[in-house]
Amino acid sequence: MGKFENVLAAAFGNPGHDYPEDHQQENGMYLHHCFRCTAQFTGHKYRFSCKVCTAPQPTQPPPKKGERRMIDGVIWTCTDPDIDRWVSVGSLVG
Numbered sequence: 001m002g003k004f005e006n007v008l009a010a011a012f013g014n015p016g017h018d019y020p021e022d023h024q025q026e027n028g029m030y031l032h033h034c035f036r037c038t039a040q041f042t043g044h045k046y047r048f049s050c051k052v053c054t055a056p057q058p059t060q061p062p063p064k065k066g067e068r069r070m071i072d073g074v075i076w077t078c079t080d081p082d083i084d085r086w087v088s089v090g091s092l093v094g
């Protein structure tokens with residue numbers, strides 16, 4: 001990594017959200033805002049979400065019947081946990 005990249009990362013970077021492994025690549029030092037959490041981060045030109053949001057999410061415990069979960073802004077209710085069946089009960093937005 002060159003000195004210029006180090007200075008940029010220090011000025012604009014967001015430790016934990018950045019992709020320091022991208023910085024030495026061509027177009028690897030773009031300043032982005034994560035489309036999910038809106039955090040500022042530095043990484044390759046083609047990145048669109050920060051490292052936190054790109055990381056695999058921890059797996060959730062098995063659902064219970066009648067349990068509600070919000071997935072991508074839509075509320076789902078579990079109707080049959082044995083077959084992992086969920087029905088949408090509406091959206092919070094719109």
Ligand SMILES: [Zn+2]
Pocket residue numbers: 034035036037038039049050051052053054
């Ligand atoms: Zn993010």
